[in-house]
Amino acid sequence: MIDKQCEICGAAISGATQRIVIDGSDLEVCRGCARFGKQDDKWSPVPRKIVPTERSFTVRPKPKLRDHFKDIVELVPDYGRKIRDARESHGLTPDALGIKIKEKATLIKKIEREEITPEDEIRKKLEKELRIKLTEEAGEARVKAPSSGKGLTLGDIASIKRK
Numbered sequence: 458m459i460d461k462q463c464e465i466c467g468a469a470i471s472g473a474t475q476r477i478v479i480d481g482s483d484l485e486v487c488r489g490c491a492r493f494g495k496q497d498d499k500w501s502p503v504p505r506k507i508v509p510t511e512r513s514f515t516v517r518p519k520p521k522l523r524d525h526f527k528d529i530v531e532l533v534p535d536y537g538r539k540i541r542d543a544r545e546s547h548g549l550t551p552d553a554l555g556i557k558i559k560e561k562a563t564l565i566k567k568i569e570r571e572e573i574t575p576e577d578e579i580r581k582k583l584e585k586e587l588r589i590k591l592t593e594e595a596g597e598a599r600v601k602a603p604s605s606g607k608g609l610t611l612g613d614i615a616s617i618k619r620k
């Protein structure tokens with residue numbers, strides 16, 4: 458049996474192909490390229506998960522609870538390295554940085570080793586002092602299609618192929 462080829466990157470597809478629609482054309486692509494187009498609803502390679510008890514999970518969040526959580530932001534996964542890199546690029550030792558933000562150097566070292574996550578207040582001081590961003594908003598890490606909104610055109614795919 459011959460493996461199917463991804464119609465975008467040309468890679469052999471082992472396993473289920475992803476059927477997507479780009480610019481009105483149906484394409485069979487690999488998992489990696491599936492994000493370039495819209496999933497063809499008529500053809501779903503992965504059986505939809507049937508969750509019979511779905512309704513019991515849709516608990517409406519209490520407004521008060523949501524207000525409380527809206528300030529909670531997610532730290533970037535490599536915050537420790539990011540802080541250390543930024544600190545070093547500013548030519549600061551943990552002690553020197555500690556003095557600047559009025560925190561103990563041991564605390565900074567622990568944060569850099571990701572032994573502890575910085576509190577909001579400390580995180581903000583680090584961000585300000587080192588001019589870095591240590592948080593990510595939901596969805597921000599997602600890869601956006603080059604021509605946002607419209608999705609890829611077949612011309613875009615041709616240029617991907619050439620790479």
Ligand SMILES: [Zn+2]
Nearest residue numbers: 463466487490
């Ligand atoms: Zn591909």
